[in-house]
Every structure is written in C-alpha cells, then in structure tokens.
Amino acid sequence: MTSHIQIHLFNKTLKMHVVRKHKRVKGAKPSDQEALDTPSNEETTHLEKRLMDNPQSSSSKSFQNFFATLKFLLRDKIVFKLFSNKKVSNVNCYSDYNDGLIYKQKEFFNENLNRIELLLFQDAFENCNPLASSKKKHKLLGVYMMIGNIPKEFRSNIHNIQLVLLCKDTYIKLFGFEKIMAPLICDLRKLEENGIDFLLDGSNQNYRGTLFSMLGDNLGSLQIGGYTENFSSSKFMSRYCLFKRENLIYFNVDIGEKRTRQNYEACLNNLSNPPDFGMGIKKDSCLNELGYFHVCEGLPPCISHDLFEGIIPYDLMEVCKYMCIQDVISIDYINMSLSSLRKKFKLKLSFPHVNLNMKKTPGKADEILHFLVIFPFIFFNKSSINKDPVWKFLTVMIEMCRLINSSELDENQISLLSHCITVYMEYRRECFPLSKLWPKHHYICHI
Numbered sequence: 025m026t027s028h029i030q031i032h033l034f035n036k037t038l039k040m041h042v043v044r045k046h047k048r049v050k051g052a053k054p055s056d057q058e059a060l061d062t063p064s065n066e067e068t069t070h071l072e073k074r075l076m077d078n079p080q081s082s083s084s085k086s087f088q089n090f091f092a093t094l095k096f097l098l099r100d101k102i103v104f105k106l107f108s109n110k111k112v113s114n115v116n117c118y119s120d121y122n123d124g125l126i127y128k129q130k131e132f133f134n135e136n137l138n139r140i141e142l143l144l145f146q147d148a149f150e151n152c153n154p155l156a157s158s159k160k161k162h163k164l165l166g167v168y169m170m171i172g173n174i175p176k177e178f179r180s181n182i183h184n185i186q187l188v189l190l191c192k193d194t195y196i197k198l199f200g201f202e203k204i205m206a207p208l209i210c211d212l213r214k215l216e217e218n219g220i221d222f223l224l225d226g227s228n229q230n231y232r233g234t235l236f237s238m239l240g241d242n243l244g245s246l247q248i249g250g251y252t253e254n255f256s257s258s259k260f261m262s263r264y265c266l267f268k269r270e271n272l273i274y275f276n277v278d279i280g281e282k283r284t285r286q287n288y289e290a291c292l293n294n295l296s297n298p299p300d301f302g303m304g305i306k307k308d309s310c311l312n313e314l315g316y317f318h319v320c321e322g323l324p325p326c327i328s329h330d331l332f333e334g335i336i337p338y339d340l341m342e343v344c345k346y347m348c349i350q351d352v353i354s355i356d357y358i359n360m361s362l363s364s365l366r367k368k369f370k371l372k373l374s375f376p377h378v379n380l381n382m383k384k385t386p387g388k389a390d391e392i393l394h395f396l397v398i399f400p401f402i403f404f405n406k407s408s409i410n411k412d413p414v415w416k417f418l419t420v421m422i423e424m425c426r427l428i429n430s431s432e433l434d435e436n437q438i439s440l441l442s443h444c445i446t447v448y449m450e451y452r453r454e455c456f457p458l459s460k461l462w463p464k465h466h467y468i469c470h471i
C-alpha cells in the first residue's frame with residue numbers, strides 16, 4: 025500500500041516533467057520550449073515564499089508522508105516481527121552498524137527498548153536523457169528511508185526502502201538544504217520526542233525513534249553536513265578528519281585529527297577568522313537539530329561512490345594501458361576475453377567496450393566490481409608478469425575490494441584491510457607516479 029502511495033507520488037512528479045517535456049508544440053520556437061522547460065519566475069517565487077513563510081508546510085507532498093509511511097510499515101505483521109526481534113551486537117566482529125563504537129556509545133539505543141533506528145539515503149538522479157540539452161534541468165533529489173532494526177538482508181530489499189522526500193535538484197542551491205529538509209527534520213524531532221502511535225492486533229503501540237546515519241554521495245553529504253562543497257579544490261576536503269589537501273600531493277595517506285562534535289562547534293565559532301575559515305565547515309547542519317544525531321558521526325563513506333564509481337575504474341584503466349604498452353596483451357584481447365569470461369561465468373551483466381582513449385573503464389558500479397574480479401583471469405597464461413609491480417598493484421587492489429565488500433570482518437581482517445590500503449597506495453605511487461591521488465583515495469582510508 026505504502027509503495028503504491030510512493031509510486032503514485034513518484035509517477036506524479038515524473039509525469040509533471042514528462043508533460044513539460046512533451047509540451048513541445050509543433051512549430052514552437054526553441055526559446056518558447058525553453059520557457060516551458062524552465063520554472064517561471066512566478067512559480068519559483070511562489071514556492072520560495074511558501075518555504076520562507078512556513079518551512080513545515082512544504083509545497084512538496086513527499087514531505088508529508090513520513091509518518092504515514094512509517095505507520096504502514098510498522099502495522100505490517102511481518103515487518104513488525106522482523107523489527108521487534110532485538111539485534112545483538114557482536115564483540116570483536118563487525119557485520120552491521122550496531123557492532124560499531126558510535127552505536128554502542130549512543131544513549132538512545134541503550135536506554136529505549138521500543139525504538140526505531142532509521143537510516144536515510146539521499147541521491148540525485150536524471151529522469152531525462154543525461155546527454156541531451158535537458159541535462160541537469162529535470163534532475164531530482166530523492167531521500168529514502170530504511171528501518172535499521174530489521175535484519176540487514178531485508179534492508180536492501182527494494183520494498184523496504186521508502187521515498188520520504190523528493191525535490192528538484194536545482195532547489196537545493198536556490199533555497200538551501202535547511203529549507204528543503206525542514207519538514208522532514210520536524211517529523212524526525214516529533215519521532216524522537218513523542219514517538220509514533222500505531223495499532224497492532226487491536227492494541228496501541230508507541231515507539232520512539234531517531235536517525236542513525238545519513239547515507240549518500242560525497243557532494244550530497246558535504247552539502248547536508250554544512251561542509252565546503254568543492255572537495256576537488258577546498259583546503260579541508262574531508263568530512264571525517266582535518267586532513268589538508270596539500271598532503272595528498274605528497275601521496276600522504278595519513279588520517280588527520282578526527283572531526284568531533286567539539287571541534288565542529290569550534291570550527292563554527294571560527295568561521296570569520298582567516299586563514300582557515302572554519303576548517304572546511306561553512307555553516308551548521310540542519311541534521312544537528314536532532315537530539316541524538318551529529319554529522320561528525322552520521323555521514324559514512326559509500327563504497328559504490330568512492331570505489332566502484334570512484335577510484336577503481338580509473339586505476340583499472342591505468343592497468344589496462346600499462347599491460348597494452350608492455351605488449352602483455354592488447355585491447356582487443358581484453359574486450360574479447362571479457363566477453364567470453366562473462367559467458368563462461370554466466371554473468372547477467374554486460375561489459376561496455378573498453379578503448380585506450382578512455383580515462384576510465386566504462387560501466388556502472390556492479391559492472392566495475394565484476395570487471396575487477398574477472399580481470400586477472402585474462403592473464404592466466406601470462407606467468408611472466410608475476411613479479412611485475414603493476415600486477416602486484418592489481419592483486420592488492422582486488423584483495424582490498426574483497427575485504428571492503430565482506431559481509432563480516434573480525435579484528436584480524438580489519439588489520440589486514442588497513443595493511444592492504446597502505447600497500448595499495450604505495451604500489452600506486454610506485455607504478456603510476458604521474459597519476460595524482462584524489463580526495464576519494466583519502467576517503468577510503470576512513471572505510
């Protein structure tokens with residue numbers, strides 16, 4: 025039922041854009057079409073006025089369905105059964121967020137038996153052809169909610185991921201994240217203070233809840249966290265620590281002083297003082313209005329964005345280029361082998377064609393992951409490369425990704441992962457000294 029409501033909202037929004045797009049009347053001039061595609065000043069001013077006057081009563085209907093969605097979920101007997109089985113934290117073994125120190129130190133999760141632990145996820149997406157002139161024009165930001173209390177194998181199920189906020193991406197710059205998020209923050213505060221009432225088998229239930237983490241891409245996390253957004257040029261580019269960008273030039277992968285609530289507030293007090301101007305923070309985050317959440321503890325790194333849509337495709341392409349230049353293999357051989365290995369392993373994915381003029385190997389996150397896993401099989405009859413540093417770099421990169429993707433890690437494996445990341449950085453510096461480190465290379469040190 026809930027899904028139907030959200031699909032309806034989603035479709036309604038998409039339809040609005042499609043209607044706009046198809047208002048392309050025969051004979052209309054490009055300037056007329058531009059006027060149809062772009063929100064009018066009147067429309068923008070009206071929305072702006074509504075948000076400014078009363079952020080709690082947003083013009084977007086998606087804001088208003090937070091409690092309704094949550095109620096529908098909790099009233100479902102199967103969801104409630106999964107949800108009410110209390111999870112037990114592991115000792116010296118990490119398989120879920122409740123095994124970590126941040127969770128164990130939060131009073132709310134220790135004191136409340138009837139509690140809802142929420143995970144939010146934000147990401148923007150194009151709903152028109154991203155290669156055409158409409159690129160970014162109709163881009164939408166979606167915020168989705170997952171109940172953390174249910175077992176992790178059910179959390180990634182699409183039916184358990186609910187849309188709670190939808191708005192045009194351009195409105196974030198126009199109004200700021202605070203205005204866009206205000207109704208959702210208001211609902212979350214009510215959930216923290218008064219809880220949510222719902223009927224189950226004829227009896228009244230009341231559960232309090234709070235946000236545990238806000239997941240998302242780096243730009244969105246920096247925006248919502250109040251950090252400076254240009255992580256490719258700002259001096260302090262990490263939302264996890266006070267690492268300075270200049271250290272990346274020297275391939276330094278040490279982690280700086282960890283960001284905490286205390287130094288976050290000290291940075292806010294220092295916003296107007298040069299030379300560091302808030303040390304990468306430009307304003308307080310709206311999420312810090314919540315009683316049991318702080319952005320220093322609740323904006324974790326994302327494996328897909330940082331690894332498989334981040335550094336791995338670029339490093340894989342460097343390896344392909346090196347192997348072709350060294351005449352170990354050719355680019356045609358790589359493409360042909362990928363195609364035959366895909367059939368041999370019965371993979372449902374398809375690998376886009378690779379050519380040496382590209383900066384990175386093409387494909388989505390899951391395609392890059394599979395590319396990485398089957399890539400070494402291409403070299404099965406090339407034993408001469410065993411001592412090649414680039415081959416070692418490739419094997420360390422695969423081992424690092426294997427550990428990061430593991431569903432469970434113990435203390436020893438975490439030490440091994442830390443060692444793999446260090447060795448990966450060293451081999452990279454040795455093999456590709458002209459290829460600079462990116463902020464995402466630093467971010468994986470926080471995984």
Ligand SMILES: [Zn+2]
Nearest residue numbers: 262264265267
């Ligand atoms: Zn850092």
